[in-house]
Amino acid sequence: MQTPPKPDRDEVVHWLHLHVATALSESSEAVDVNVPLTKFDLDSVDSVMMAVDLEKRFSVPVHPELFLNADKSLVEVADLICKTPAA
Numbered sequence: 001m002q003t004p005p006k007p008d009r010d011e012v013v014h015w016l017h018l019h020v021a022t023a024l025s026e027s028s029e030a031v032d033v034n035v036p037l038t039k040f041d042l043d044s045v046d047s048v049m050m051a052v053d054l055e056k057r058f059s060v061p062v063h064p065e066l067f068l069n070a071d072k073s074l075v076e077v078a079d080l081i082c083k084t085p086a087a
Contacts, residue, residue: 007058012078015057019050020074037070037077044068060084 013033020037021028023046031040042050047064054062060081070077 007060007082009078009082012054012058012081013075015054016050016074016078019053023050031074033074035073037067037072037074042067054081 017028017031017033020040020042021031023042024031024040044064047067050067051062051064054060058081061084062081066077066080072080
């Protein structure tokens with residue numbers, strides 16, 4: 001069985017950027033991809049939805065808690081996702 005290719009980092013950053021902006025009802029310009037996720041005030045529903053959608057899109061398992069308690073930026077989260085083995 002062939003494993004899916006690892007997701008492209010820039011594509012994951014873009015995806016996360018748009019999803020966080022949408023979850024916050026903000027423009028993408030208002031969301032800085034280099035600040036910690038804790039600054040965005042995401043709730044548990046946002047986090048679960050993003051984790052599920054991200055896994056569907058990139059075939060990479062992601063725990064929703066990553067988006068709630070992260071002192072990491074969207075760029076750093078994308079780096080972690082790109083290093084995670086595909087599901």
